[in-house]
């Protein structure tokens with residue numbers, strides 16, 4: 001193979017980027033002509049911001065001409081107090097996916113391996129490939145959950161980082177305390193385990209651990225959280241990690257300077273202060289999840305136990321057909337061709353319409 005530069009081809013880009021899968025955002029709802037149009041494709045919170053949160057954001061908008069607080073000090077202080085952790089253990093970023101990308105930058109490069117379950121959050125293969133490291137994808141169990149034994153068996157000398165998505169996107173299944181602790185105890189101490197808890201506020205299974213309890217005496221565990229889901233700030237891009245010093249410090253080193261806007265910082269602080277009301281909304285979404293799962297089960301679907309704000313239907317070959325039927329009815333869902341459909345829990349009317357559509361489709365199977 002010739003290494004001769006070919007000027008007419010433009011700048012040379014990193015080979016690692018070749019064939020990178022594109023991140024597919026949840027499709028927006030089309031609507032029009034008075035037709036209903038609900039977006040259940042991105043696991044967003046359907047509620048508008050709480051009043052105090054909106055006011056904080058509007059007030060911050062007054063100083064757009066200034067850079068934000070680079071240390072994100074008010075938010076970090078608030079989070080440290082809430083979780084009872086040192087401020088130095090918190091690192092923020094542009095959404096938890098931004099923090100995840102920094103974690104890879106800090107740990108992994110060409111020749112290294114990153115282990116995660118598959119199917120899981122679709123950003124993992126993308127950000128791993130960008131880092132130059134190699135993805136090691138471990139299939140989910142028959143029940144659509146993490147196979148932690150198989151993940152452990154996949155760890156080699158090259159492994160630098162393991163993602164455990166708990167609950168898992170897109171299947172909603174969650175790993176329980178005993179099995180997770182056993183796994184963490186067995187992973188080599190020099191491998192970073194990232195507990196991605198983007199949906200933890202929706203967990204109602206008492207056996208599912210809070211990652212922050214697990215990180216405390218484990219220097220190789222990092223917990224990822226986000227304000228995008230339960231807190232309803234997806235559009236503002238703010239997430240954070242809780243990890244011991246060398247990891248948290250590395251995250252601060254690799255973060256994009258001024259990545260989290262002042263608007264996002266202030267809105268996040270305000271939403272933590274409005275948490276009681278906010279979590280009431282989360283409770284309502286969990287009630288809706290229970291109702292949707294019961295209705296789908298009564299229709300004859302097998303639905304994995306979801307601990308998140310979405311449900312998963314394994315439709316195989318019929319996936320795209322089902323998604324098209326939902327769209328025609330006015331509900332946009334998130335299909336994974338050949339595998340299944342992930343449907344966010346949204347407003348009551350949207351959930352009703354989805355359940356009705358699923359019932360009609362089921363009869364035709």
Ligand SMILES: Cc1ncc(COP(=O)(O)O)c(C=O)c1O
Nearest residue numbers: 095096097121169198226228239
């Ligand atoms: C498991 C998981 N982690 C992280 C994220 C990223 O969220 P954000 O970057 O908005 O914080 C998502 C978003 O869909 C997710 O599903």
